[in-house]
Amino acid sequence: MFVEDGNGSGYRAKVNKNSRLYVNAVSEQEERRATKDGRSYNINTGSIELTSANESGVLYLKNNETQDLHVTTIVVNLGQSTGGSATDDTIIEVIRNPTAGTVVSDETAVDVISNRNFGSSETLTADAYKGAEAKTLTDGDQHILSLISEGSRVAFNIDEVLPKGASIGVTINPPASNSSMDVMVAVLCHLEDVND
Numbered sequence: 001m002f003v004e005d006g007n008g009s010g011y012r013a014k015v016n017k018n019s020r021l022y023v024n025a026v027s028e029q030e031e032r033r034a035t036k037d038g039r040s041y042n043i044n045t046g047s048i049e050l051t052s053a054n055e056s057g058v059l060y061l062k063n064n065e066t067q068d069l070h071v072t073t074i075v076v077n078l079g080q081s082t083g084g085s086a087t088d089d090t091i092i093e094v095i096r097n098p099t100a101g102t103v104v105s106d107e108t109a110v111d112v113i114s115n116r117n118f119g120s121s122e123t124l125t126a127d128a129y130k131g132a133e134a135k136t137l138t139d140g141d142q143h144i145l146s147l148i149s150e151g152s153r154v155a156f157n158i159d160e161v162l163p164k165g166a167s168i169g170v171t172i173n174p175p176a177s178n179s180s181m182d183v184m185v186a187v188l189c190h191l192e193d194v195n196d
Contacts, residue, residue: 038120046111098140
């Protein structure tokens, strides 16, 4: 059995006895397609020095686009701690929908918001702020909590969706007795295709 092309060009598709259509398909990851289309971004705080063993808000990202923003990876880089206890890990917290705190009210733009397609001039409409020692993020819910050793780089491979107005934040709490630790947080994200 064959299915005829409705455009009159003479193409036919084969159908087997179980009524299944024979196809030749190419599968492509959504993130890869978004990068090709210029809808994929790298956001990076740049280096932030934390000078205590207290929690500090280091990243705030709010989607201001019409399309949903998919956060696929959060990368946390931790330098060596000066004075920090070698037996204590650093606490990383990802916060769902923070809306306030000094990272938001006394904002400093992140160091990098870069389109991952080097040939695209598309930009991301978002509030992307970096924190500093003792900055806060409030009014959100704890979403991911992790312990990481100093001097580490960890990638959280996630797939979180931020509709317009939704936000995500990251706080870092260095080990006990820390007096200096350089940290950096990066986010890989992409906008949903408007045609989907």
